[in-house]
Amino acid sequence: MKGFEDLKRRAKAGDAVAQRLLADTYDACFFVNLDREAFIKGLDFNRTTMRDPTHLPFLEQMATERLAKCGAVEGGAIVPMQIIRGWYAQAAENGDLAARLTDNALSQRKVDAAEAAQLLEDVLDSNDPAAVFAMGSTLVNNYTLTPGDPAEGLMTGELASTAWQVAACRMGYECEPTGVIMGNLCLLQNACAGEDYEAYLMRELRSDAQRELLQRRVAEILRLVEGQ
Template sequence: MLIAGILLVLVLVGAGLIWKRDSAVEVAPPEKAAAAEETASGSIGSTDAARPSAARGAQRWQFPVRSEAATKALQARAEAGDAAAQRELALAYDRCLMVSLDPADYPRQIHAFASTRGSAEEAAIAEQAGQALMEECAGLDDGQRIPLDAITMWMQQAAQGGDLEAIATTWRPANTHALEQAALWDRVIAEHHAEALYALSNLYQADERDRRFGDVLAGDHASTALELAACRLGKECGPGSVFMRTMCTAAGACADASYEELLLRALPAAERKVLQMQVEAVLQKLQRQGWASAEPGHR
């Protein structure tokens, strides 16, 4: 079932930065190291490089790519102690980990992967996503192999530097008091931080999540409802985003669609309705708990 694979997609592999999901991935795309989407910081933008268009010709976006110059600037900011840059660098390393193992062979892997997609449009999107990823990764450490511990190191440094998304990503409630768990949720809500909310949506945070949302979240899609709420509140999950680029290269879900649209397509009508109702209920509760607006663009 497609949704089972989608729910596992954003996992920082190796090095202990793992966001657990409910079940195993059922597809085998070339980028087995899944990633998290970039924040909307402007450091990743579209590229002028030619890429194949989606088959139906209606696609108006290109997958974003960070240029080599922007990548070097990002690394310089991270090395200078910028916590947000350290988090972005950790995510870039995670996305590029598998590409760096054999960059010369990655184009063949992408082409083979694209040839297994279910339609010409999906195949074109897969080719686009793989090309965009290769362009980004070529500028990271000059294309050298990425050490596993670099992902952990930069994300932990970002958390130590106070970056809220990094704190939420690396946080382990088993090692903290319940009051600290509640305080982290309170901070995420007070700061309207959609990316950190997404990071808190997984099963490790189930106790505090259930305390806050247990009256409106139930069943297999409780975490998914929080994820979609985060997308509606500002996390970049739309068509052509880095998030959806990774959905394609890491989970095989190559579509000219948002994360929510992709998930809803994979569900039977009855489950779709339940999930949509849960997302709306979560948004209402978040507003009552202090999230001032359910509009995107929290920063």
């Protein structure tokens, strides 16, 4: 696949964003290429257990696209997790902020309060949807609170991680119905309603009060990102 080979070429040439995206691509295909036969059998199980038959076409679309994509990634070969982690680490070293957050989480590296505060400032200043999403995905690993920390309201409490992710979606991160995030949810958890990530999260919340809380938390993050 020309797109994959071009991405790999740019990553090997030292492009930090391409290095992160290459790691993302390998990661999205890991559970497919690890055992394609088992993956296909899992799809058969998903078809028989899907509660809403109107969701089946979306499952078929996601499965077809993922199998084709992953068949073109290294010819369908298994890419070991250490290589995936290595590309995230390389991207982080070359300055990609989202990769830095991800690398910290994968290596289970706990940052101190000073570095955590700097990470938060960097993410808010970056205007980078990928970094904002990674902050939400790795919040536990990348933020250490000190007593009276002014960022406590952003980084702790109910729906903190989710709020960062939704903020990233609104900034343009790939949260659309056919993106990798929703593809993973469909293929792995049978969440195949054809909705985007924010709509999925809103539907999964238990009450209107939680939805209102999430909206407030997202608005606050976006306000800070925009420098208001």
